[in-house]
Amino acid sequence: MIPVIVIVLGIVMLGAAFAAIYFKSLLASIISAGVISLFASVLYLILGSPDVAMTEATIGSGLTTVVFLFALYRVRKGNLDD
Amino acid sequence: MISISMLSLILGIALLVTGIFAMLTRKNLIKIVIGFSIADTGTHIIIVSLGYLKGRTAPIIDSAVSAANAVQKVVDPIPSALVLTAIVIGLAVTAVMLSFVVEMYKKNKSLSIDDYQELKW
Amino acid sequence: MIKYLAVIVSVVGLGMIFLPIVTGFHEAEQLSPLAAQYVEGSINDLETQNVVTSVIVTYRGLDTLGEVTVLFLATVGVGLLLKDGVKNRLTMPFSEMLETTSSVLVAMIMVLGIYIFTHGHLTPGGGFQGGVVIASGFLLLLLTSSETKINHLTLHLVESLSGAAYVGIGVAGIVLTIGFLSPEVLPLGEFGRLLSAGAIPVIYSLIGLKVGSELTSILVTMGGE
Numbered sequence: 419m420i421p422v423i424v425i426v427l428g429i430v431m432l433g434a435a436f437a438a439i440y441f442k443s444l445l446a447s448i449i450s451a452g453v454i455s456l457f458a459s460v461l462y463l464i465l466g467s468p469d470v471a472m473t474e475a476t477i478g479s480g481l482t483t484v485v486f487l488f489a490l491y492r493v494r495k496g497n498l499d500d
Numbered sequence: 501m502i503s504i505s506m507l508s509l510i511l512g513i514a515l516l517v518t519g520i521f522a523m524l525t526r527k528n529l530i531k532i533v534i535g536f537s538i539a540d541t542g543t544h545i546i547i548v549s550l551g552y553l554k555g556r557t558a559p560i561i562d563s564a565v566s567a568a569n570a571v572q573k574v575v576d577p578i579p580s581a582l583v584l585t586a587i588v589i590g591l592a593v594t595a596v597m598l599s600f601v602v603e604m605y606k607k608n609k610s611l612s613i614d615d616y617q618e619l620k621w
Numbered sequence: 622m623i624k625y626l627a628v629i630v631s632v633v634g635l636g637m638i639f640l641p642i643v644t645g646f647h648e649a650e651q652l653s654p655l656a657a658q659y660v661e662g663s664i665n666d667l668e669t670q671n672v673v674t675s676v677i678v679t680y681r682g683l684d685t686l687g688e689v690t691v692l693f694l695a696t697v698g699v700g701l702l703l704k705d706g707v708k709n710r711l712t713m714p715f716s717e718m719l720e721t722t723s724s725v726l727v728a729m730i731m732v733l734g735i736y737i738f739t740h741g742h743l744t745p746g747g748g749f750q751g752g753v754v755i756a757s758g759f760l761l762l763l764l765t766s767s768e769t770k771i772n773h774l775t776l777h778l779v780e781s782l783s784g785a786a787y788v789g790i791g792v793a794g795i796v797l798t799i800g801f802l803s804p805e806v807l808p809l810g811e812f813g814r815l816l817s818a819g820a821i822p823v824i825y826s827l828i829g830l831k832v833g834s835e836l837t838s839i840l841v842t843m844g845g846e
Contacts, residue, residue: 424504428511435515435538439522444530451534454515458541465508465552466575468560468745469673472737473587474544476753481836482537482591484760488843489598490530492703493605503648513639517632524628554648559660559672560745567664567812574672576656577663581676585688588749588832592695595839599702 420464431457444490452483508549515542529601529611533594540590544583551579668809669742669818677747678821678828682802686787689831693784696835700842723765730758738829742818748825752832759837763844771841780834783827790820790827 431454438450455478462471519539523532552575559574561567601611608615652660663675677685738751762769794803804819811817 421502421504421507424507424511428507428514431511432514432518435518435522438534438538439518439526439531444528447531447534451537454538454541458545461508461511461545462548464504465548466556466558467548467551467580467583467673468558469671469747469750470544470548470580470583470587472746472750473584473753474541476750476757477587477591478541480757481753481760481840482594484840485591485595485598485843486530486534488840489602492602492843493530493611505648506643506646509643509646513636513643516639517636520635521628521632524632525625552648553650553652558745561664561670561672570660570664570672571652571657574652574660576652577659577672577676578656580673581681584673584677584749585685588753589688589691589695591836592692592839595843596695596698596702599699599843603702 424461424464427457427461431461445487448483448486448490451486452479455479455482503554505549505552505554508545508552512542512545512549515539515545518542527612527614529604529613530598532613533597533601536597537590537594540586540594544586544590547579547583547586551576664812667804667818667821668812669821670812671742671744671747673745674742674747674821674825675818678824679802679804682791682824685828686791686802689784689787689828692832692835693780696838699839703842719765723761727758727762730761731755734758734829734833738826739822741825741829742821748828749832751829752834753836755829755833756836756840760840763840771837773838773841776834776838776841779830780838783830783834787824787827787831790824794820 434450434453438447441447455474459471459475462474516539519535519542522535522538526532526535556573556575557564559577561570565573605611659676659680660672663669663672667675667679669675734751734754737746737754738748741747790806791802793806795801798805804821807819809819
């Protein structure tokens with residue numbers, strides 16, 4: 419059962435990685451990159467490292483996404499949409 | 501049946517290679533930083549998967565793991581400790597890279613790497 | 622097109638480097654002697670339930686001090702690069718409900734962050750996670766209200782005082798016990814209690830304050846004044 423979960427997580431993460439690379443919209447790319455981190459934190463939980471899972475969930479999918487959005491906001495001069 | 505750690509190892513390598521591919525092919529500076537962040541996640545997954553031992557649990561002494569048999573019950577704590585700090589540093593490095601992107605945009609008003617010819621040879 | 626081909630070749634070459642790791646990989650049956658030593662030492666010598674915490678704070682304590690220094694340098698770098706803030710900050714549209722709810726939630730998030738870093742030696746979590754939770758509490762304040770002003774002097778004071786106290790405890794370890802960053806400067810206490818594991822909870826709380834103030838500073842600088 420658990421290997422199947424890992425395979426599903428892996429497919430979603432690789433899909434999100436390619437989406438982050440090939441999406442035209444930068445906003446969509448940034449959100450996809452956040453999705454990778456969110457699923458990675460579930461994987462860390464399966465691999466027996468709850469400490470790492472907590473860090474990845476808060477930093478990877480939370481603060482990193484926000485830092486990217488702040489940078490995009492500065493570049494776009496206050497307009498996040500394309 | 502293929503083991504969990506093997507699957508995660510392959511997934512980590514795939515993410516690392518994908519991230520480096522993105523860093524090499526994308527033109528947009530923010531996409532390059534996103535590629536770096538994907539490669540970062542891939543590296544972390546590789547390290548954590550190398551510390552996993554089959555059927556074992558987290559290295560925390562509680563009702564599931566008693567102090568007496570802890571060595572037989574827990575996964576390797578060292579990769580977890582290394583990756584934990586590496587994730588925090590990863591955020592800080594990403595923030596510095598994005599600050600550089602913002603500064604570069606202020607100078608040239610462009611996010612495309614093709615518009616930065618100063619160091620090209 | 623030749624550039625694209627070169628990229629493909631180099632990425633595939635990079636993949637080939639990792640091939641021996643995958644083919645030669647076999648899952649270990651037991652912990653390595655070093656890891657087993659850390660697990661036993663954490664339980665018997667340091668009275669710490671969470672082995673990851675004892676590895677981070679004590680066995681690899683110098684490493685963690687270095688990482689905190691890197692974080693500090695990154696914060697300084699971001700501040701230096703983005704000196705001039707943007708005029709209008711990224712905020713959500715004003716709404717009474719959003720503002721009231723967030724002011725209630727921020728207090729809870731702060732308490733959760735403090736809980737996470739003070740219980741780092743007992744449960745999953747610790748200074749890094751707790752610090753990040755505190756920084757996300759400040760982020761909520763920044764996003765929901767454009768009136769929020771975060772006092773830079775307080776941030777710098779918390780950051781530098783906790784950093785100095787961290788190094789101070791480390792030096793106290795040299796004077797009083799066996800070496801730098803030894804947790805035995807405080808009594809080790811009873812296994813599984815909040816006030817146990819010597820200086821580990823104190824050091825991890827200081828790391829939590831330091832990481833929290835540094836990440837808040839990064840967010841304030843990047844988000845604009």
